[in-house]
Amino acid sequence: MLFISGQIGWDENEQFQSDDFVAQIRQTLENTIAVLNAADAKPEHVVRMTWYITSRADYLANLDAIGQVYREIMGKTFPVMAMVEVSALMEARAKVEIETTAVIPHD
Numbered sequence: 001m002l003f004i005s006g007q008i009g010w011d012e013n014e015q016f017q018s019d020d021f022v023a024q025i026r027q028t029l030e031n032t033i034a035v036l037n038a039a040d041a042k043p044e045h046v047v048r049m050t051w052y053i054t055s056r057a058d059y060l061a062n063l064d065a066i067g068q069v070y071r072e073i074m075g076k077t078f079p080v081m082a083m084v085e086v087s088a089l090m091e092a093r094a095k096v097e098i099e100t101t102a103v104i105p106h107d
Contacts (some may be wrong), residue, residue, distance in 0.1 A: 002104055008094040009095065016093045022062050035100075039102075047102060052084050054085070054094070
């Protein structure tokens with residue numbers, strides 16, 4: 001099992017390239033994929049995701065774009081997910097944080 005701590009929408013240098021909600025979701029998912037790859041895992045190994053978002057309104061206003069970004073990065077992997085709106089995240093510019101659990105099969 002692989003437990004991925006909360007990933008946020010900054011790059012590998014811990015810099016935010018955008019304050020756009022969808023762009024941060026894209027970067028957060030890309031960061032998640034990078035951790036999966038480092039463990040020789042793939043998106044299809046993901047079994048659970050917990051999303052923490054700072055704006056339910058932003059999420060609902062961008063459903064189509066978020067769905068497109070999700071499919072581009074995660075493919076047809078649709079694990080169990082929970083989403084929680086929070087007042088803020090530890091990094092002030094962060095708009096989303098995603099925790100992930102993956103089950104990597106034995107070779």
